[in-house]
Amino acid sequence: MGASASSQLDEGKCTYIRGKTEAAIKNFSPFYSRQYSVAFCNHVRSEVEQQRDLTSQFLKSKPPLEPGTVLYEAELTQFAEDIKKWKERYVVVKNDFAVESYENKEAYQRGAAPKSRILPAGGKVLTSEDEYNLLSDRHFPDPLASNEKENAQPFVVLPKEYPVYLWQPFLRHAYFCFHEATDQKKFSALLSDCIRHLNHDYMKQTTFEAQAFLEALQFFRQEKGHYGSWEMITGDEIQILSNLVMEELLPTLQTDLLPKMKGKKNDRKRAWFGLLEEAYNLVQHQVSEGLSGLKEECRALTKGLEGTIRSDMDQIVNSKNFLTGKIKAMVAQPVEKSCAENVQPFLASILEELMGPVSSGFSEIRSLFEKEVDELNQSFQTTQDSAQLKERLDQLMNLPLDSVKMEACYVQVSPLQERLQDLKSRFRFPHVNLVVQRTQNYMQELMENAVFTFEQLLSPHLQGEASKTTVAIEKVKLRVLKQYDYDSSTIRKRIFQEALVQITLPTVQKALASTCKPVSGWVTPERPL
Template sequence: RRGHGGKRAETGPCARGKTEAVIKNFSPHYRRQYAVAFCRHVQRELEQHRDSQSQFLKSKPPVEAGTVLYETEVLHFAEDLKKWKDRYVVVKNDYTVDCFETKEAYQKGASPKYHILPAGGKVLTSEEDYNLLSDKHFPDPVGSNEKEAAQAFVQLPKEFPVYLWQPYFRHSYYCFPEPGAQKQFSAALNDCVRHSNHDFLKQTTYEVEAFLEAIQFFRQEKGHYGTWEMITGNEKQILSNLVMEELLPNLQTMILPKMKGKRNDRKRAWFGIVEETYGLVQQQVSEELSTLKEECRDFAKTLEGTIRSDMDQILNSKNFLAGKIKATVSEPAQKCCTENIQPFLTSILEELMGPVSSGFTEVHSLFDKEVNEIIQNFQKTNDTTKLKENVDQLMTLPFNSVKMEPCYLKVNLLQELLQDLKSRFKVYHIDFVVQRTQNFMQELMENAVYTFEQLFSPSRQADSAKVATTIEKVKLRVLKQYDYDSSTVRKKIFQEALIQITLPTMQKTLASTCKPGLERIVKKKARTKERSLRKGLLHRMKTQ
């Protein structure tokens, strides 16, 4: 990185200016959607709506914070030292990756040497795949000769590497002496990436709803419809990704042509500059988002009394406006659906059903296999203490990345099968459907093993001769419940995926023809509502 400090100095003002501009343009969307989401929240509270979706399996309570899911000794490339060092990696149930100097340092409570938030990352296990991906994100204007291109970016001390690529962080490099350890670590990292990407998105608070809707409207205003691959991580990360999406082309134009030296040195320096810029952006985003949220919370407090007292009037106005909008868009929407969407729905659904259903079937088979092994082991040993250990081990199955990975891989086939969606529906990011499905699979496995534990307790088995029969009965009962719940979840996945894939086509088609008319309707309704509120306020002042 030496010799490029001046380039970094240039990025600060550029990053601050772009961040301010993005936050300024994002804020009106967030304020509006915050009010809308808060109103929905109060409505749900008043109407006491409950989730009507039924399930047979018992829901596993959340794992205690700080629970260790995976730990191992690794060879890790220390970027600051340019050397491979023995480290101790720990993954807890927040799915971040902590890298300690030694196992002893971790056990003594020392701070990690590196703390990695893997949202948006990709895990690779071959040097060739890593080079292809990293080169895509280093648009080198100088180019390289054949000799430079052949040089390894990081020299590997062992045969089995694992690379964690991240879009705006410098990448992490690990090495193992044998393939089994490589497989365990890469599977654990994939779990971390998947959860880091989606655990924030599945929160159901009105603040999260408001944020995600604001991001959607902000991007639509710029002509971007459909899913965005950088909707990964928490609010700070997502909004920072939004800034970087606009900032990165400027950085490339401003800095890359001025960089000198060997290709790998320039590449390494570029990744360092991107990481430091992202750090500056995140810091500013965190401060400004915190101020914006506080402002919205204060505003929501002033609204709450009015919303609660005037909920009937608000709902009537909402329904009236919805009717006006429906009348405006109904005909062109129907036309778009008939011509551009409906003919393809059946084929899309068929492509979705195969991999998704086979993934859930694989989870069914894995649970069945693991319980059968418990039965066989007990029949051989007749040891109730060992039986309890085996049942306790079953509880960790959803977090056993290597055993669960074959289930997840079934769903990965969607990446290949849905390739034609890229041209037909402009869907470039199917990872969202894949990873969300895999999270559902893990959740159902958690519920299955938890339900098994609740229905079968080794310590309560008085007659050891009947234990194997009891386990078999409990297993069949759990599998029956699992099949029902997985069917319900799959329907939800298919419905959400079809909407995600096809809705952008309709939005883009309707935007040019319907948007002006809709804006006039909304503005007219807003003026009417404002006059009504003023009259109500004047009436209250007079009566007081």
Template structure:
């Protein structure tokens, strides 16, 4: 059999596996789409509003295309197997573009490489990168010490930055000094965080339907709780789901047949995984588009009935919810009392320390930056310079190096919550950490925006009172920050407790609830009469 024929057979196999996953996922999506659409119409009719109040002014979204980082640096071109000078540009869509030169970027040329960092990990140590890449290369042949000693990518400079991704080509960059390395790694970390979670922040009924369908699809296979591959957009998440099922078979089929030196086999394997992921994404995009169009058309046929019969629908829903509650209430309360409630206080204590420290660090950073503006004006008495300093303050939330110490405070949760792995089978706390860091950045954005709205250098007639005015505005913003910080932290703690403990409840009640799925969408835990100190913030986050 020729190489071309073998590749064709493999491609057809990948195509068939992807098609099977999409087919099995589709019923879950159709059901959840109908449920989410009905809830959307209900909210619209009842004019539900977000009751959560904020004191800080909400900063409007930044203009698309805003540049967050640009610099010339060394990038390892995998296709050329050599290091090349590239001009890297990162905009506020949090993707990474590598251009041949700065001139090519300025002339509007297409980037040489376009990197979507969702699901990635940023590493600044060659050793850490090699360990992680080895972990995802299950070599059946084994390795000699000589092979292991050889670097996967030879570094031309001392300070590397790696962007590791599970199914995409890894990106390697190199810098001559640690400051440049730190700046780029911090910006890249922001890109990963936003690429992972910005889609999940959307509150549309279509996003809600998709995420719940993913949850039910995995539950059907016995997987409860958090999943580390819920990162990126719909196409990426569903492609990750396909790869989770496809990859073990791919390893069994291909790895034992690979020949050559270990690094060559390793590089070839990562290339195969990347090509497979590309094929999967292509098919998933087509399948998901067709599925969504089908559900949208079906929703249009339902809308008139839903709007005219909403009262009857709600009465039926409430009656059925009562029946379900009567069935699951006793085992749910028993599970909560025995397996969850005794540990809530200790989990909450572990959560509160790092999360509160992170928000306190954000507050201190804002306070420090405004104090420096005051001190500079007292020295110069220059209104023009003051305006420049205030404009610069607006960029503080996007100054990755200055914000990084705030984010690092929250990273301590990785170590503090190790006990959750054995007790609640929670292996991935990254979601809580990165979501918290996104809230921290959002709050800093609102703080500097509120400061700008309350204080305008151009309107200051009496320069002698400027420093006093800035101080008063700063204290007012800090007071508003404290209120909003408290509100957001409560939300974080409640959602984290649900995420950590819900899998235990779901697994316990799985056999009880399974017969009920024939008749109704599973009801939420939050309506059960469980202990009052374990109250999920949002019932949509904790469906059985």
């Protein structure tokens, strides 16, 4: 995969990027292989012992949407990067959260390939030119900026009044425009939903392979002295590992290539963003191949071990318990000392700051559900039209996917960004937005379960007399609200526990690093740039 004719990366730079990527995969491989074996062993043990999730909930879990379910489709104005012009495009977003753009609606309906396909993992949505310029400038360390007068020209000239900017760290940014503020609001809220899911859905996977990857990544970064959260754990495993490579590549690309860029500031910015995308695509291609080969090696190894693990499970469990006890005895005293000095004094204040916004978010979800059901019931009392009731019930089922209505609930959690600012210095926890987005995903999941449970409990009462149906709607609503309150309390406790561990654990890990650090060899590529 060499440099193309229009490439800004010559063969020497491509070779360096390949070498850097290959080194990262080689260095990551031992961590992944080790955690793969551990996760596989735990997976087999859970099968043998038939372990079950002990988490209890009252609301029924809504089944996942069918693959290919359309969440959004509309004709809008999009900046076409290939021809550097604004074009009317038919944009479709399905429940894989990719933003697909087609020439027109007819092209989409006949199954034509999309003109562009964007996975906005790790992205940020902005709706004003000033906000976008501030963010894009922050990620364009221009060496000529101090010698150049402020460029008054907009980065992209807007054809309509209401823009939506999609910023991504290593990909060209996407630009959309609307005539109406309501359309802008709907699309920007939807994009934010897509980003939240793409950032966190992979981390929610329960497969042992996903657990092995995330644990291996944690140990891999700890080996380099990086503890705690990492903002670039977004997307799937290929994107995450590619982000890690790009993070290491970025300083070299900035030093060697930015000073060589000519032209006005906006031209240099475009060239820089294009260069990053080109490098990122090159890295992703190689990471995909390398990770695929690594997985096949691990699968072959564990396939040969499965019989041994099953036959020796008792001995393995006893050995594991014995080793766990030895490790606990070794680290107990320094852990207790570190917690008493550096964690315990701050837990109450952190929890207090967490509780307000998180509880407000779940209260807002509850209020929205209750309001929508009350409006449904009032409408039916007026019309007594069963067909219309069914239509309103279908709308209620789609409430968790209504990005605009749900955003009013999600914003209740946003103050965490301000309230937990001091964590950046005290606990070196700069990525509060990860806690915010994870909480918002829990909120959406709970709303899904609430409307699904309401529909399931109400269904047997839909064929009776109108007066009895209205009574049933009220009774079912109150029952669902009680179940919601229980599940909401359970989930909030989980959020608080996860957040407290995520915020404070790195401090303890760093304190123990000198005595518990494993030995590992590293591959370092040559630097020909």
